[in-house]
Amino acid sequence: MREHYDVLVAGAGPAGLAAAQAAASHGAHVGLLDAQPRAGGQVWRHDVRLPASRVARQAIDTLQGVELLARHSVVAVESPALRAETPRGSRLLSFGALVLATGARELLLPFSGWTLPGVTGAGGLQALAKQGWPVAGKRVVIAGSGPLLLAAADTLRKHGAQVLGIFEQAPAAAVRAFARQLHRWPARAWQAAGLRLRLASVPYRCGSFVREAVGDGAVRGVAIETPRGVQRVECDLLAAGYGLVPDTELAALLGCVLDEADTHPRVQVDALLRTSVPNVYAAGESCGIGGLAVARIEGAMAGHMAGGDTAAADTLRPQRDRERRFGALLARHFALDPRLRTLADDATLVCRCEDVRLGALAGFDDARAARLATRCGMGACQGRICGTALAELGRFPRGGTRPPVFPARLATLAGHATLSTDDA
Ligand SMILES: Cc1cc2nc3c(=O)[nH]c(=O)nc-3n(C[C@H](O)[C@H](O)[C@H](O)COP(=O)(O)OP(=O)(O)OC[C@H]3O[C@@H](n4cnc5c(N)ncnc54)[C@H](O)[C@@H]3O)c2cc1C
Incomplete structure (x- = not known):
């Protein structure tokens, strides 16, 4: 059986939440689906210990006129509908308009020892801690690139971890040049200042990256390449993430054109967030890494477009363009050191x-x-x-996307709507 929504939003992060709310404000019957059990996406992921920020609570709790479809993983496209797997079976969801707000994921790079237990991405360890994985008292090394390292360190410390150091691969000159530009985005400047203040006692080393993780059965230490030579640090956990890459699988399955100008493709959209497929819009990190503010503005724009109000979307364009420039700044100053590829x-x-x-x-x-x-x-x-x-690493471009997007039950792929109790 096919269930129909005027507007379906895939991804309930900041972009998807804003899209759903904007579309609903035009009277549309809106479904907002996400693979996760709660709305919030990456940045507003539910934390089992710490209260959500005021902004997150406002975006999630005040959602009105929107049907939240949690634990719905879209695994395939059965044109013109999405096949979503749920804990109880699968659903075929059709739509008048679709907003893709599938976000981004971390870029992990291989090095000796990176598969040892205890080695994760930086955002990955942050997510685990929020979900209740115990990090209290653990000695953590954070490495990789970009502002996410600071956000992860902050969260991990709030959960009681002992963060031994943050090792940023970008050179100090590039990070300083980035910081000097931040005043053009005052909200981000305040956010960065707050983080640096809270992390004042944590060493922040630039031009440094993990060369090797060592341990017998689990990580016990790391060798870090620094501008002053190799530094060895004993630790219980290593969280290493090299920035984010857009999540484009669903867009690719739908046949949306991807912008492949960079190493990692993004969903190609026009100035009003229309993809190449009619009635399919995209917003947030799946269109390129830009952060929370871009996600929220683009989500609202895409929601207005899906709800049929082009003028409302158009008024947000200048704001969106300004925030997108922040993404470009980020990419320029945190470009990866070629040595990481070797x-x-x-x-x-x-x-x-x-x-x-x-x-x-x-x-x-x-x-x-x-x-x-x-x-x-x-x-x-x-x-x-x-x-x-x-x-x-420059070995070969990412291969094409084929269903299922996530591992799925055979019953889902066969189009069975419900599972027997034994299968669920
Ligand atoms: C691991 C990680 C941690 C991060 N932590 C921070 C942080 O602490 N602070 C910060 O400022 N920024 C953080 N970011 C950056 C963050 O991605 C953005 O700032 C912001 O969350 C982007 O919003 P979005 O709505 O575009 O995407 P997201 O927040 O990533 O939301 C996308 C949603 O789409 C869902 N989804 C994707 N594909 C499917 C599918 N096929 N079926 C169903 N659901 C699907 C995902 O489950 C997810 O909930 C983090 C990013 C990552 C990858």
């Missing part, structure tokens, strides 16, 4: 789901051929981690 050697596992080492990919110049011969990218993450890393 950390993995032939013996380094690159596909952690299927245990494929980098050396096994020698001789392949196409992701599909490599996948067929080695199973690289065929595991549970569907190539999200290794495919993105291999693109960053």
Whole structure:
């Protein structure tokens, strides 16, 4: 059975929440779906210990006239509808207009020891802590690139972790130049100042990156390349993330054109967030990394467009363009050091789901051929981690997207709407 919404929003992060609210304000019957059990996306992910910020509470709790479809993972497109898997079965959801607000994920890069238990992404460890994974008293090294390292450190400390240091790969001069520009976005300048103040006792080292994680059965320490030579630090956890990449799988399945000018594609939209597919709009990080403010503004614009009010969307354009310039600043100043692309050697596992080492990919110049011969990218993450890393390493571009977007039950793929109690 197919259920119909005037406007369906995929992704209940800040962009999706704003889109749903804006579309509902025009009287549309709106469904807002997300794979997660609660709305909020990455930045407003529910924290089992700490209260949500006022802004997050306002966006989530005041949602009106919107049907929240939590624990709905869109796994396939059955044109013109989305197939979503739920804990109780699957649903086929059709729409008059669709807003894609699928966000971004972390870029993880392979290095010796990166698959040891205790090594995660920076946002990944932040998410685990929010979901109740115990980090109190753990000695944590945070490494990688971008402002997310500071946000993760702040959250982890609030959960009782001992953050030994933040190791930013960008050189100090680039980070200082970035900081000097921040006054053009006062809200962000305040946010950054607050973070730096709260993290004043945590060493912040620029031009530094993890060369190797060591341990027997779990990470016990890291070797960090710094401008003054290699520094060794003992730790219980390593959280290493090299920025974010747009999540474009659903857009690709729908046939939306992707902008492939950079290493990692983004959904291509026009000035009013229309994708190349009629009645499909996109907003937030899936259109390029820009942060919370961009996500909220673009979400509202896309929601107005989906609700049929082009004029309301158009009035937000100047604000959106200004916030998008922040994303460009971020990309420029936190560009990755080419040495990061040489950390993995032939013996380094690159596909952690299927245990494929980098050396096994020698001789392949196409992701599909490599996948067929080695199973690289065929595991549970569907190539999200290794495919993105291999693109960053310059091995081959990320391969095409095929359903299911997430691992799914056979019953879902067969289109069965409900599961028997035994299967659920
Ligand atoms: C791990 C991580 C942690 C972050 N932490 C912070 C932070 O602390 N502070 C900060 O300022 N910024 C943080 N960011 C950046 C953050 O992404 C943005 O600031 C903001 O959340 C972007 O909003 P969005 O709505 O575009 O996407 P998101 O917030 O990423 O929301 C996208 C939503 O879409 C859902 N989704 C995607 N695909 C599907 C599908 N197929 N089916 C169903 N649902 C789907 C996801 O579950 C997710 O809830 C983080 C990013 C990541 C990746």
